Amino acid sequence: MKCPRCKNENKLYFYEDTKGIYCRKCIRFGKVYVNQHIVSPQVYKPKIQTKIHLDYELSxxxxxxxxxxxxxxxxxxxxxxxxxxxxxxxxxxxxxxxxxxxxxxxxxxxxxxxxxxxxxxxxxxxxxxxxxxxxxxxxxxxxxxxxxxxxxxxxxxxxxxxxxxxxxxxxxxxxxxxxxxxxxxxxxxxxxxxxxxxxxxxxxxxxxxxxxxxxxxxxFERPHKHPLIKPKIFRLPSILQYVFCFLCVMRHKGKWIIFLPKISQVELLEKICRRFIRCRSISSMTTDKDELMAQFNNGDFQIVFATTILERGITIKGVHVAILHGEHVVYTKASLIQMIGRVGRKFDAPTGYAYIFCKRKTKEIEACKKEIIMMNKKAKHV
Known part of the structure; x- marks a missing residue:
């Protein structure tokens, strides 16, 4: 047996009802029976003459x-x-x-x-x-x-x-x-x-x-020709990580994304810090993520405490990044690179600061730093 949609062949995922045998591995996308033929939907395919419009020149x-x-x-x-x-x-x-x-x-x-x-x-x-x-x-x-x-x-x-x-x-x-x-x-x-x-x-x-x-x-070369930001790594006990992180925030003015591994941590930090600084928290539990990110982009508050939900796909002008508890298992080499990659993306703000605070340097942290250095070398940034 094979599911016509997800190609599953594991018998444990199949179940039989009055209509036949269906696959439970992909059932969240609707029930599909083993002998069912999936019909491609009718989609509109006009020939479209369009020119690419960009406000900048490609490198x-x-x-x-x-x-x-x-x-x-x-x-x-x-x-x-x-x-x-x-x-x-x-x-x-x-x-x-x-x-x-x-x-x-x-x-x-x-x-x-x-x-x-x-x-x-x-x-x-x-x-x-x-x-x-x-x-x-x-x-x-x-x-x-x-x-x-x-x-x-x-x-x-x-x-x-x-x-x-x-x-x-x-x-x-x-x-x-x-x-x-x-x-x-x-x-x-x-x-x-x-x-x-x-x-x-x-x-x-x-x-x-x-x-x-x-x-x-x-x-590997960014269009503005500035190198990727190399993170500064600090090995510190947990409580000192927070102290040094906020010293960095005070020293380098601007917007900050401070990453933490747990939802409970980002929510707690927001509750504590909202008394003396403009900040919000964002995680998978946040219902108004889009509105909060628009406000952050507009400068309505200075700090976002975030889980890895913000590691990709966002571009904020002039943002700096700090990663707390960098030794946590949730942080892979890829996620660390992506989080640090939020810094220096804009033509008119190509630089910034990135910090990793950790109790110990993990293989993932070392691999992250090594890959960023490699990319800068291949982009001819020393």
Missing amino acids: DVQKDAIQKVELLYEHHNKVLVYAACGAGKTEITLQQIQQHLKDGKKVGYAIARRQVVIELAERLAQAFPGVNVIKVCGGYTNVIDGDLIVCTTHQLYRYHKCFDLLVLDEMDAFPFANNEVLQQLAINACCGKMLLLSATPEAQHFQEVKDGYMGQVSI
């Missing part, structure tokens, strides 16, 4: 990466764009998106987290004036078809064999990473080419490249 490195992607697609259906945080990997997708829309082909842009879908849809709508860019995620499922679909990876179950081009952004992020069901939904949704984007690809992606199943383009 020579970005232009070179775009050409390499084009060449790799002559021999591969999948291409990995391995790009440093803030290197402009979204811009590298624009020419492929434009070409597919011009040819009357369907384009999907999938990313793991809802907050990023909302921001990304706005960016793509600005880049393609006149194109109907729709977002499909929690709270936005009334309209599910448009010229260009931006969705969470969970929503890909709606688009079986629909996308001639599927851009899969941050495919190493939770909850997509190591989730066999979501990964199969992405495969099912794509009937043409796939473009994978990440600053922190996993070993399996590099192995696919090595084995010749996927092409790879690397881009």
